[in-house]
Amino acid sequence: MDDQVPGVAGVVVLAAGAGTRMKSRTSKLLHQIAGRSLLSYAIHAAEFLDPERLVVVVGHEREQIEAHLADIAPQVTVAVQEQQNGTGDAVRAGLEHLADVEGEIVVTYGDVPLLTGETLAALVAAHRTHSDAVTVLSTVLDDPSGYGRIVRDADGGQVAAIVEQKDATPQQAAITEINAGIYVFDAATLRAGLASLTSNNAQGELYLTDVITFARERGRDVHAMILEDRWQAEGVNDRIQLSRLGREQNRRLLEKWMRAGVTILDPETTWVHDTVDLAPDVTLLPGTHLEGATSVATGATIGPDTTLIDVEVREDATIVRTHGSLAIIGAGASVGPFAYLRPGTELGDRGKIGTFVETKNAMIGEGAKVPHLTYAGDVEIGPDANIGAGTIFANYDGVTKSRSVVGKASFVGSNSVIMAPVEIADGAYVGAGSAITDPVGPGELAVARARQRNIAGWVAARRAGTKTFTAAREASEGTPEQ
Numbered sequence: 484m485d486d487q488v489p490g491v492a493g494v495v496v497l498a499a500g501a502g503t504r505m506k507s508r509t510s511k512l513l514h515q516i517a518g519r520s521l522l523s524y525a526i527h528a529a530e531f532l533d534p535e536r537l538v539v540v541v542g543h544e545r546e547q548i549e550a551h552l553a554d555i556a557p558q559v560t561v562a563v564q565e566q567q568n569g570t571g572d573a574v575r576a577g578l579e580h581l582a583d584v585e586g587e588i589v590v591t592y593g594d595v596p597l598l599t600g601e602t603l604a605a606l607v608a609a610h611r612t613h614s615d616a617v618t619v620l621s622t623v624l625d626d627p628s629g630y631g632r633i634v635r636d637a638d639g640g641q642v643a644a645i646v647e648q649k650d651a652t653p654q655q656a657a658i659t660e661i662n663a664g665i666y667v668f669d670a671a672t673l674r675a676g677l678a679s680l681t682s683n684n685a686q687g688e689l690y691l692t693d694v695i696t697f698a699r700e701r702g703r704d705v706h707a708m709i710l711e712d713r714w715q716a717e718g719v720n721d722r723i724q725l726s727r728l729g730r731e732q733n734r735r736l737l738e739k740w741m742r743a744g745v746t747i748l749d750p751e752t753t754w755v756h757d758t759v760d761l762a763p764d765v766t767l768l769p770g771t772h773l774e775g776a777t778s779v780a781t782g783a784t785i786g787p788d789t790t791l792i793d794v795e796v797r798e799d800a801t802i803v804r805t806h807g808s809l810a811i812i813g814a815g816a817s818v819g820p821f822a823y824l825r826p827g828t829e830l831g832d833r834g835k836i837g838t839f840v841e842t843k844n845a846m847i848g849e850g851a852k853v854p855h856l857t858y859a860g861d862v863e864i865g866p867d868a869n870i871g872a873g874t875i876f877a878n879y880d881g882v883t884k885s886r887s888v889v890g891k892a893s894f895v896g897s898n899s900v901i902m903a904p905v906e907i908a909d910g911a912y913v914g915a916g917s918a919i920t921d922p923v924g925p926g927e928l929a930v931a932r933a934r935q936r937n938i939a940g941w942v943a944a945r946r947a948g949t950k951t952f953t954a955a956r957e958a959s960e961g962t963p964e965q
């Protein structure tokens with residue numbers, strides 16, 4: 484294959500079909516595998532060819548698709564096919580935006596997500612080598628049903644015609660080489676061929692594939708490039724295929740990461756979006772799901788059973804059985820088991836967010852620890868501070884949310900409630916079980932709870948005859964020395 488990525492004149496992505504079998508209110512092309520829409524894979528592969536013009540032909544659910552395109556690929560030209568009269572009609576609609584274009588026009592589908600830019604580039608290279616009018620991507624399937632069959636010349640060389648299943652003779656139907664529906668056309672041949680199409684076939688549609696016969700009848704060459712990797716030709720029509728291709732794409736991504744130095748204990752239960760970035764010497768334990776813009780730096784270990792969405796994990800951090808989104812975890816920090824990191828969580832280097840801790844808009848400084856059973860919402864916790872078990876940062880008074888601050892190396896005793904807004908200074912202590920409403924200064928100990936008082940004889944007076952009463956009497960009589 485040419486190392487030089489070819490610059491082609493145009494790419495037309497067909498995306499006007501209905502996708503009825505998905506049974507979805509969402510357009511088929513917006514369904515995702517590995518965190519990206521089917522359509523975005525098609526655009527990505529097309530862009531690998533560096534086309535002068537990239538046209539997407541839309542029809543069904545076009546508002547949804549246009550909105551999505553405006554979001555992910557505002558540079559593409561949208562063409563509208565009003566009625567879905569077949570692939571030939573769809574390409575005609577696309578060509579209206581490529582009227583003055585000469586050279587190579589590539590046609591692909593919006594619902595074939597595993598097709599790569601490299602495969603398209605190889606197809607363009609083959610097109611150039613043969614000086615073809617049309618170059619077709621084909622593949623050989625055990626079960627070719629539903630696909631157009633590649634009918635070759637008697638000597639097996641060029642493509643004589645593509646025959647749809649519904650138009651095929653029994654001999655043609657037995658052919659196992661099928662049309663993937665991906666082509667490189669010479670623009671002039673395509674334009675003339677499309678102008679000549681008729682719907683004189685079993686489906687009453689305009690078949691793009693008839694352009695091949697048109698070219699051959701005019702003495703032009705048509706070759707097929709056989710794709711060994713059949714997955715790349717597979718389209719998504721229903722949710723079974725969506726899941727099948729999603730699993731395969733995940734497998735491919737995980738293999739890429741393992742080759743790049745990531746340890747993945749159980750690829751069967753590990754799911755990593757296409758948008759995630761992993762460094763060498765990251766370890767992913769079973770049941771790990773990494774999504775969106777998540778990145779994991781070298782030496783970090785994630786899992787088991789952890790989902791991170793848009794989380795940045797720095798070097799050597801450890802995250803165990805955690806659900807997190809829009810958070811940053813510092814180098815050497817540890818999280819979990821059973822932590823819930825909500826947006827705006829930032830844990831400093833060597834910090835700790837421990838067991839059954841929920842955080843939100845929480846800046847937790849270097850070396851600070853929130854080890855057990857805490858809600859830390861809207862809070863700034865200084866470096867080396869220690870937040871005792873069961874501390875609640877009460878950030879919401881039922882009307883507004885407020886922030887609290889705990890200073891550097893301060894210590895909050897267990898089971899305290901810190902009622903925002905309130906500030907605990909650097910180097911301060913809060914006694915266990917306190918309800919803090921007022922500021923605590925540097926070096927102070929704040930104790931905000933009723934003082935303990937012991938009422939002698941209460942059990943005898945109020946609980947006589949119970950086991951407690953007996954135990955109390957035995958305790959006060961004393962047990963003989965052993």
Ligand code: UD1
Pocket residue numbers: 497498499500501540564566567568569570571572573592593594629630631632645647661662663664689690691692718
């Ligand atoms: C087409 C090919 C067939 C090939 C198969 C590969 C023709 C006549 N047949 O089959 O040889 O094996 O693809 O999948 O081309 N589309 C439009 N507008 C239309 C019709 C289709 O945009 O009017 C789009 C669909 O959204 C889809 C693609 O074109 O992305 C293919 O359409 P589909 O109906 O699945 O293909 P077939 O015509 O059955």
Ligand code: CA
Pocket residue numbers: 718
């Ligand atoms: Ca199809």
